Amino acid sequence: MSQDTIRPSEGLKNVRYEIRGTLARRAHELQRQGYEIISLNIGNPGLFGFRTPETMRLAMIENLPDAEGYCHQKGIFPAREAVVMQQQSRGVTGVTAEDVFIGNGVSELIDLTLRALLNEGDEVLVPSPDYPLWTAAVNLNRGRAVHYPCRPENGFLPDPEEVRSLITPRTRALVVINPNNPTGTVLPRSVLEQLARIAEENQLVVFSDEIYDQMLYDGAEFVPMATLVRDTLCATMSGLSKVYRACGYRVGWVSFAGKMSGAADYLSALELLSSLRLCSNVPAQWAVQTALGGYQSVRELITPGGRLYESRAAILNAVASSEFLRLVPPQGAMYAFIGVDTKKLPDFDDRRFALDLLEQKHVLVAPGVSFNVPYRTHFRVTTLPDAPTLATVFGRIDELLQQYALRR
Template sequence: MGELKKVRPSHRTENIAYAIRDIVCVAERRAEQGGDLIYLNIGDPIQFDFRTPPHMIEAAYEAMRAAHTGYSSSLGVPEAVAAIRRKARQKGIEPYEILVTNGASEAIDFALSALVNKGENVLVPSPGYPLYNALLSRLIGEARPYALDEANGWQPDVDHMARQIDERTRAIVLINPNNPTGAVYSEETLRQVIALARAHNLVLLSDEIYDQLILNSKPHISPAALDPELPIITFNGLSKCYLAPGFRIGWAVVSGAPELVEDYTEAMRKMARARLCASHPKQFAIPSALEGDQTHIQEAVSKLRRRRDLTVERLNAIPGISCQRPDGAFYAFPRLEVPVYDKDFAIDLIRETGVVVVHGSGFGTLPRTPHFRMVFLPPEDVLSEAFDRLESFMRRYA
């Protein structure tokens, strides 16, 4: 018998990173040494004073009691699909197909895997949610960054986006509201991106998981409502607005001219069939979430506005830090006005103060100035304590 050798991982895993979770390793070492921690690194409302609405929990329990515990349709239970369709139409979107998935992340995986071949590229916002980069790395494709303009409230720089397109570009990703900046995109910006996608025959991937957590007076606009012909995949789910991240229920709404999207959609259906289905009983929480009592969203937005205002005020009062006002989601993306590598900053901040944030470079290569991301989900007293520690740290650090 031959000598056993170490198992070598595939090359496609070499560049996969997820800074939001990776930074926790530093925090755990501080905890092992007896230090306290204030977690501002991960967008899980349930870790703070937000709770999944009872009617959604009851809907999932009722489905289990009704024996909906076997496999479901691969695309989703009819009741859930119908509720998503009605919700999409309320936003002005006419769905061609709907796929219910294991979180919005699986929907994103399907959309990219069914589209991108080795060596092809997808334009991704930078800064942006790192899942897209990780998935494209696995597919041996290229996540090609386009800049968000900090001076313009982190709106996409459409001119830079246009310069990034070549003959191997397949799609443009929009995250709106944006993670990590909290920017909400204007109709003018969205129409410019749509025009670019049409000119180059690109698919638009629109991540709208925070679409009801809007902290200004402007409505959220879906690109698919602005162009019914362009192939657009709109992602959403129960994790953020509906405060149920652990349910792992999301969906993709495919829209566009049928003759343009039919083959692409069938490729995604194949992938859905291959993995059987999303969690059967928890899919029954979708109609309850989308069409039931919405009080929890109003309450969440009210709390988040107060915490956003406190966050922006305190950050901008700290020498060496500046922060644009986020208009959606629950993230701030402050800029460090000191000469520092942002990952070193985040690690030092955790080690010295216990305040856990994520370095901005973990969200993409642009901008090249140092930033960090923090959530403003915690109650005001916890945030105030975190800002006190950050202010003291900055006096020493600067």
């Protein structure tokens, strides 16, 4: 490296976020050349015509005059209190507004909560596949992400005994993403119970990312992790981005429950980090109370006739009629993590496929490797486009896979 090269921090050596990486940049280039790219790589509801509930916009506008200054580092009281009431209504006991922190999206809180916890070499158990910010943020904060497999052949469920076997004296925390991105798996109560016991026995902090908590299909039951964890600290994370289709507002929260004794120093450290960034975006915090109280419009989207329901159904149908594709039906969230039949396509490589699909068919998907899996046979699409667009997409995917099959 020449002397005038500016070297980036070595802290970023193991940090990746491929969803917005090379492929997305190439898609952008093609778009600038005038090509129409169908982008299914990011879960951004606004891109697909979803609107934030009007009442949330009104609440924010109404309170703009009160949103010009910094607020408390943990967030405005009405927003934190609304989170407390939501947690109470779900059976989580003992949470007060003092135990809630508002952040610029769950993203910021993932970073801050890990930074406040980890020392060099500390290990965090993270699901594979995961929403890759979790792995990235552990590595960025000097920790080591240890992946516990949620294998396709097991319906993307973890094996709690395998999770237990990965614990070492350095393990500090267990991450649960429920419903999961990218697989859409909703963890059954029995699995969550077992994970809660393992965390308690080993005094691991539980980070439960529940940002898709109300996006459920086929009667799947969502069980808040904080209702099951008693003898260790449980951090529940959620926000406005998905269920309330307001990802541009950048509002998320973390609420702490479970064993609070012994957590005071950790929570002070988190408050210090929150203070260093002064506060999170104030105007949008005024939409939280309105969002969480009252009518939950997301229900219209996830029931028959609703946009997310019908799009998911279109994907299930397309996969069922493809000779190459396999899918564990997602029970929640807004993604499908689709695999190919390796008997038919033994040389399949997810990255190569995603690039070919972009260059030749103008469809952008996220290859499975972006989600920290050891296999190269999967890709993720969002269920956000409407059903006709998805039919077009899957027509193009099958054309490409057919070409691959003929080339053998």
